[in-house]
Amino acid sequence: PTPLIERLLDPGEVALFVARQKEGKSTLALQLAIDVACGGCFLDRHPTAPGTVLYVDYENRVYRLKQRGSDLARGRIVKNLHMKTFERISQRDVGLSTGDLKRLTKLVARLRPALLIIDPLRYAMPKTGKMSDEDWALKILDAVSTLQKENPSMAVILVHHVRKQQDNGSEPLRN
Numbered sequence: 001p002t003p004l005i006e007r008l009l010d011p012g013e014v015a016l017f018v019a020r021q022k023e024g025k026s027t028l029a030l031q032l033a034i035d036v037a038c039g040g041c042f043l044d045r046h047p048t049a050p051g052t053v054l055y056v057d058y059e060n061r062v063y064r065l066k067q068r069g070s071d072l073a074r075g076r077i078v079k080n081l082h083m084k085t086f087e088r089i090s091q092r093d094v095g096l097s098t099g100d101l102k103r104l105t106k107l108v109a110r111l112r113p114a115l116l117i118i119d120p121l122r123y124a125m126p127k128t129g130k131m132s133d134e135d136w137a138l139k140i141l142d143a144v145s146t147l148q149k150e151n152p153s154m155a156v157i158l159v160h161h162v163r164k165q166q167d168n169g170s171e172p173l174r175n
Contacts, residue, residue, distance in 0.1 A: 051114025
């Protein structure tokens, strides 16, 4: 297939951005979203196929993303980027858990994005009770599969924060 992002992401693939908090995952994901929406080179290095992007952000309000996006767009007009944000936690109505997944599936069916970005993953699919990490991961993959049935060529990026105790001393993402 023609890559969505050359040498990084093909249509229909699922990728994870995983690092500790405040390492730049969300900024990197937003830059990727803008570059795909505009059809530019990601990080001035990887050509992208232009396409519609749906970015679901559970932590930032729309005004904050507009500020960041304006800086990252560097004067480009970004028409094909759709943001789903929430003013309050209680307003979150799309995600990967059962009821929220139905609404997200409808949104994917309407927009037909080439790329879906979910940031951060823990709010899209909260881990409940004594659910093991493996069971949680399987539930996430099942939900993403449901979304991709609606739009098989849609690539998905899941942004996930690693807790400090899970850190293995690896190089920070920003480096």
